[in-house]
Amino acid sequence: MPSRSDGLRALEVDLFVEALARRHGYDFSQYAKASLRRRVSALAQSLGCATIADLLPRVLHDEALLPAILSTLSVPVTEMFRDPLVFRAIAERLLPVLATYPRLNIWQAGSATGEEAYSLAILLEEAGLLQKAQIYATDINDTAIAKAEEGIVSAEHIARYEDAYRKAGGNKSLSHYFSQGYGFAKISSAIKDHISFAHHNLVSDGVFCEVNMVVCRNVLIYFDKKLQDHVLGLFGSSLSRGGFLCLGLRENLGTSAHAHQFMAVDHELRLFRKAGGSQ
Numbered sequence: 232m233p234s235r236s237d238g239l240r241a242l243e244v245d246l247f248v249e250a251l252a253r254r255h256g257y258d259f260s261q262y263a264k265a266s267l268r269r270r271v272s273a274l275a276q277s278l279g280c281a282t283i284a285d286l287l288p289r290v291l292h293d294e295a296l297l298p299a300i301l302s303t304l305s306v307p308v309t310e311m312f313r314d315p316l317v318f319r320a321i322a323e324r325l326l327p328v329l330a331t332y333p334r335l336n337i338w339q340a341g342s343a344t345g346e347e348a349y350s351l352a353i354l355l356e357e358a359g360l361l362q363k364a365q366i367y368a369t370d371i372n373d374t375a376i377a378k379a380e381e382g383i384v385s386a387e388h389i390a391r392y393e394d395a396y397r398k399a400g401g402n403k404s405l406s407h408y409f410s411q412g413y414g415f416a417k418i419s420s421a422i423k424d425h426i427s428f429a430h431h432n433l434v435s436d437g438v439f440c441e442v443n444m445v446v447c448r449n450v451l452i453y454f455d456k457k458l459q460d461h462v463l464g465l466f467g468s469s470l471s472r473g474g475f476l477c478l479g480l481r482e483n484l485g486t487s488a489h490a491h492q493f494m495a496v497d498h499e500l501r502l503f504r505k506a507g508g509s510q
Contacts, residue, residue, distance in 0.1 A: 243283035244271050250290045255297055257371070258434050259304055261458035267304070274303040298374045305372040309343040310388075311350045311405070313448070314480055315398035317500050318354060322400050324496060325475050326358045329443055335364035336442040338469060340433060341450035342368035345379025345426070346392075350399075351446065352422045353408055357401065361425050369431035369439060376428045382418035384409075389416045433462050438469045445470055448501075449479035463489045472507030 244267065252258040259267060275283045278299075289296050312318050329335055335355075339348045348368035355361040370376050389406055396405040409416035431439055433450070445466045451459045466476055467489045476493060478501040484490040493503040 244268050247271055247283055247286055250287050254291050261455045263453050263455055266453050270304050301372045302374050309346045311346040311392040312395035312399045315395040318350060318399035320497055320500050320502060322354050330360055332443055335360060337366045337444045338439055338442040339366055339368040340447040342370045342379060344375050348426050349418055349422060352425055364425055366426045367439060368426055368428050371432050373430060380428050382423050383415050386411050386414050386416045438465060441471055442469050443471055444475040446477040451482045460487045463487045467492045470505045472505060474505045476503040
């Protein structure tokens with residue numbers, strides 16, 4: 232049985248979510264409750280608030296606080312070639328199909344600070360497809376988008392990502408795609424020029440554009456079932472016939488009302504294809 236303090240904290244979170252939605256238009260009410268509660272509590276602590284309720288006046292009256300709120304709640308955690316076997320499968324099984332298209336549009340939803348979008352662009356470059364491709368990398372978090380647009384990471388991270396890049400089938404050195412100096416590495420313009428970063432809210436915004444592939448990994452796990460279903464519908468509407476959908480390893484189509492639109496290319500790696508394409 233939930234304790235009285237648990238019930239009070241849940242009420243505080245509900246009030247916080249309502250205030251954020253009504254004041255700023257960002258609706259987190261359909262995010263997974265346990266994860267949301269942890270992140271709102273962490274936000275309160277980081278801002279020196281004794282309780283979540285103490286956040287409410289600041290949400291209502293402090294416009295400058297919004298970027299910090301979204302940074303905390305939108306889970307901007309990513310890395311290059313995360314789950315490298317997924318990227319290998321994309322390169323070996325999906326890109327040969329996409330290579331038959333005259334033009335490629337890819338939507339990377341929930342792009343955080345851009346590492347996954349850059350990984351996709353590198354795969355496309357090594358497959359000889361980047362010149363006819365455009366990646367649209369979107370996120371709700373403008374701070375993360377700004378960092379992604381810089382294309383700068385720690386040089387130490389490049390060394391750490393090298394192993395994942397190799398396991399993903401990379402045929403060069405990852406450092407080939409970066410210029411390095413003073414402990415940092417900057418992605419080459421040849422890669423960066425094919426990525427457009429933009430603000431997009433999966434909760435409230437509509438179809439971003441028609442695309443041949445949607446990549447949205449480790450985002451749906453933070454949504455409740457209703458919001459997952461809404462977002463999967465959004466992806467289905469965005470994909471052209473025979474387009475591909477790539478989800479995170481802990482995510483699935485499950486019992487979504489939109490599951491019938493897709494068939495599994497690799498169920499274990501969560502790669503799907505929208506019905507209507509040639510087999």
